Amino acid sequence: MTSNRIVVVDDDYKIRELLKSYLEKNNYRVSVAADGESFLTDFRESASEVSLVVLDIMLPGQDGFSVCQKIRAVSDVPIIMLTANAEETDRVVGLEMGADDYIAKPFSPRELLARIKAIHRRYEPANVTPTDGGRYYRFGDHYLDTLERTLGRGSGAAETISGADFQLLRLFLDHAGEVLSRSYLMKATRGRDLGPLDRYLDVQISRLRTRLGDEGRASQLIKTVRGQGYVFTAEVERVHDKP
Structure with missing residues (x-):
């Protein structure tokens, strides 16, 4: 910063x-x-x-x-x-x-x-180099700009997303198709262990789903895997040019 x-x-x-x-x-x-x-x-x-x-x-x-x-x-x-x-x-x-x-x-x-x-x-601004695969993540009709830290969808205006939401979304995008445990997500995004009564991760997942228009029981992008964690189900592509 x-x-x-x-x-x-x-x-x-x-x-x-x-x-x-x-x-x-x-x-x-x-x-x-x-x-x-x-x-x-x-x-x-x-x-x-x-x-x-x-x-x-x-x-x-x-x-x-x-x-x-x-x-x-x-x-x-x-x-x-x-x-x-x-x-x-x-x-x-x-x-x-x-x-x-x-x-x-x-x-x-x-x-x-x-x-x-x-x-x-x-x-801190993300360090993106050509070997990273590109500045943008593209998934479905969404894209994430890693330099501007903005989330866009279709032809609509992109919105800036907070550091917490950006980090969690990027973690899912880098591990698309993998089941990520709640304890792993907490450690990776907050740097601390998940407590038995800690609701932080639940709230953050809910907030991110809302940003993606993926709320409710029928969530299609971030699916809950009962007893295991969460999985990001969309196909993800790294590109250099804005989608």
């Missing part, structure tokens, strides 16, 4: 200052906001300068879910949501609204830093 500016949005002064100090020591530029309204005002003017948002759910005024939704309406900047609620619902709702990851309070700054670095790696 070209920018290393992180914005921490949390109404707890101690958490804001702790994270600001820790991340700055690790060579990030950090801005802070105490509420969603002030953050959004600044973000509208400087979105292109922000490389990641750390967003608390429990904010005064607009909550973190609302702020996340408004960010996603104008930007695909990575978002890590903070939650003090142990309930699974908060995490699932955040992911469904487009957050890239979540972390439960209390947490160590070191753990947050590891999550930030992992997300930034996923958002």
